[in-house]
Amino acid sequence: MLERYSRQILFSPVGEKGQEKIRSKHVLMIGAGALGSGNGEILTRAGVGRLTIVDRDYVEASNLQRQILYSEADAAEKMPKAAAAERRLKAVNSDVDVRGIIADATAELMEELVEDVDLIIDATDNFETRMMINDIAQKYNIPWVFGACVGSFGMSFTIIPGKTPCLNCILKSLPLQGLTCDTVGIIAPAVQMVAVHQSAEALKILVEDWDAVRPAFVSFDLWRNQYTSIKMTRAKDEGCLSCGTDRTYPYLDVENQSKSTVLCGRDTVQIRPPRKQEIDLQNLGVQLRALNYEVKGNPYLLSVETKDNRLVIFRDGRALIHGTKDMALARSIYQKILG
Amino acid sequence: MNKVLFFAHLRDAVGEDFIKMDAAGKTVAQLKELLKEQYDLPRFDTVMTAINEEFCSDDDVIQEGDEIAFIPPVSGG
Numbered sequence: 508m509l510e511r512y513s514r515q516i517l518f519s520p521v522g523e524k525g526q527e528k529i530r531s532k533h534v535l536m537i538g539a540g541a542l543g544s545g546n547g548e549i550l551t552r553a554g555v556g557r558l559t560i561v562d563r564d565y566v567e568a569s570n571l572q573r574q575i576l577y578s579e580a581d582a583a584e585k586m587p588k589a590a591a592a593e594r595r596l597k598a599v600n601s602d603v604d605v606r607g608i609i610a611d612a613t614a615e616l617m618e619e620l621v622e623d624v625d626l627i628i629d630a631t632d633n634f635e636t637r638m639m640i641n642d643i644a645q646k647y648n649i650p651w652v653f654g655a656c657v658g659s660f661g662m663s664f665t666i667i668p669g670k671t672p673c674l675n676c677i678l679k680s681l682p683l684q685g686l687t688c689d690t691v692g693i694i695a696p697a698v699q700m701v702a703v704h705q706s707a708e709a710l711k712i713l714v715e716d717w718d719a720v721r722p723a724f725v726s727f728d729l730w731r732n733q734y735t736s737i738k739m740t741r742a743k744d745e746g747c748l749s750c751g752t753d754r755t756y757p758y759l760d761v762e763n764q765s766k767s768t769v770l771c772g773r774d775t776v777q778i779r780p781p782r783k784q785e786i787d788l789q790n791l792g793v794q795l796r797a798l799n800y801e802v803k804g805n806p807y808l809l810s811v812e813t814k815d816n817r818l819v820i821f822r823d824g825r826a827l828i829h830g831t832k833d834m835a836l837a838r839s840i841y842q843k844i845l846g
Numbered sequence: 847m848n849k850v851l852f853f854a855h856l857r858d859a860v861g862e863d864f865i866k867m868d869a870a871g872k873t874v875a876q877l878k879e880l881l882k883e884q885y886d887l888p889r890f891d892t893v894m895t896a897i898n899e900e901f902c903s904d905d906d907v908i909q910e911g912d913e914i915a916f917i918p919p920v921s922g923g
Contacts, residue, residue, distance in 0.1 A: 657922040
């Protein structure tokens, strides 16, 4: 077993003890897009004990330019990313207990999953989920590594509860978003640069080399050749509602969580049912075909063409409505099909 | 004199990596207001600001020679 990790063990800050630690740890990764691909592959190859991956989306052709875990076959089959990532990562390293969960990363789900998790990797594409991760991390005392990118620009910061400022200290409120993803695009090296910053931090945390953890907030622009490193000690806010003395974990409050979301960078709205469901997709497919809808599917999802839109329905009742950014229209299309 | 640096879409809005200006004595909030008048800076209120590579708040006062950086949070991943 050790031969496989010999070069990593030879690196003295890891060593045999560090390798055993990596092997004993459980990482929760939220998101399996571009950042999730980069982080997931590095941590799997490094021999982490368990890797749990949550993702709500499925693979499309436009992902393949940067989401290194996926193939053309995954896109053709519309494989859910969590399932495709699990399959690929198990093939990369069968030592690792990889579990892909096809679901929206709600606060409720993450609270169920964090038991015995040692580290959370942020591989999401939106600040609403990041703020939830931030609150969960503070509540359960779990380190997490923030990462984000757009265009040729990327950023990362490591958050250790009780030690560093948290994301809510830094941002104070949920930043408005959406515009940049839609208009600026993204190049793969920017993603990889963020993912390697995150996974290097992850390895330090997994081997418990706390002194090596980077205290600075890094950001860089690979096209403009900028690299900045910002000291964050002063960002720590004792009045912060996520990590201060009178904390309330505001982003775990169900009232603050949206049920429908416009997906970053896409002409798509996600609709999430208020309660968990288990939909019989096969049966639904038969019904919809009888109504003359064009329906395609795999065991995880159904894709349904309507006049102007395309719906993708998952087993948990969640749906992506493509071809619109109008949440009200998306809800009405959803209700027409799913009642 | 002060050097003011812009990142990501702010850099595109300004058209330069940085500008030189005299901002000594102003608070960060005042500098932000001034820059908003000169440039079309989308979502400028939620940017992270650093003085001399250290996180700072809107109330901090800029000194002669300070280097100010505006780093917008981006959401992609």
